[in-house]
Amino acid sequence: MPRLLIITSTTRPGRAGTELAAWARDLAVAHGAFAVEVADLAEIGLPFLDEAEHAGSGIYEHEHTHAWSATVDAADAFLILTAEYNRGITAPLKNALDFLYREWNDKPVGFLAYGMSSSGLRAAEMASQVAVALAxxxxxxxxxxxxxxxxxxxxxxxxxxLRELLDSLARYDGALATLRAPQVPAGQAA
Ligand SMILES: Cc1cc2nc3c(=O)[nH]c(=O)nc-3n(C[C@H](O)[C@H](O)[C@H](O)COP(=O)(O)O)c2cc1C
Structure with a gap:
């Protein structure tokens, strides 16, 4: 079964993100297309990016980066709870995205946006732009x-x-899985 990672974007005490993540997790489990895990950025507690090498190198010095890499690498699709802070995405989310590169590649992502004046849509637009940079x-x-x-x-x-978004994630996961499969070198095909 493909694996969905639900990622929170906020870390402050009393945040709405906790309740919304629980709601999304229960609904995704009931939806049935994915094995579901939640990555709570408050619990994970990444520092600001402290790796010397660019994430694209895959060279990681710190244990927290290896752990975050393993969590993201194990996922086939992402649902990001995108809170809006000052018309953009939150700092903890941007930092968590910047930490890695290959682990995000060729995987579908959906956004569960939330906020006051624009329901988090401006943050979702920004998150979408960053997601494309991470392939x-x-x-x-x-x-x-x-x-x-x-x-x-x-x-x-x-x-x-949200169920319709999960349907889309499952459909795109099916299509993108071929890109993530190990490629047979030219000349070695059966
Ligand atoms: C620093 C900060 C900036 C915010 N800026 C916006 C904003 O620009 N637009 C908006 O719609 N809501 C804004 N809000 C309201 C948040 O979207 C709302 O408080 C939401 O619950 C934040 O997510 P959290 O509770 O998981 O931290 C802001 C909240 C905070 C704490």
Whole structure:
């Protein structure tokens, strides 16, 4: 079964990200297309990027980088909870993305955006741009308007949106898996 990694983007005490990650995890498990894991950036506690070599080299000095590399490498698809801070993505998310390169490549990513004035859509747009630089394939966004959620809570409508995003992630994972498969060197094909 392909593996979905749900990544939180915030680390502050009392964050909405904790509850939203639990909701997304339960829904993704029930969806059934993926084995689901959550990477909580607050628990993982990466420092600001402290590797001497560019991530593209795959040369890592620090244990925290090896651990983060193994977590991301094991995933086939990503769902990133994209909180909006000052019209952009959060610093912990950008830092966690910058730490690695090859581990992100050729994998689909969806964004569960949330925020106040634009429901996190500006952050999702920015995250999408960064994802493309890391050779991920952005497949869609579900936006959660926090002001409205205060009155309604998470509704069937939001759940339907997330299920559709998970469907897309599963479809793209099937297509992109061939790119990630080890290539047979020319002349050695059966
Ligand atoms: C530093 C900071 C900046 C924020 N900037 C924006 C913003 O530009 N646009 C917006 O819609 N919401 C903004 N918000 C509101 C957040 O999207 C909202 O508080 C959300 O719950 C943050 O995610 P978290 O609770 O997981 O930390 C900001 C919140 C913080 C803490």
């Amino acid at each position: 991920m394939v952005p497949v869609g966004v579900v936006a959660l308007p926090l002001r409205q959620l205060r009155d309604t809570g998470l509704t069937a409508h939001h759940a339907e949106g």
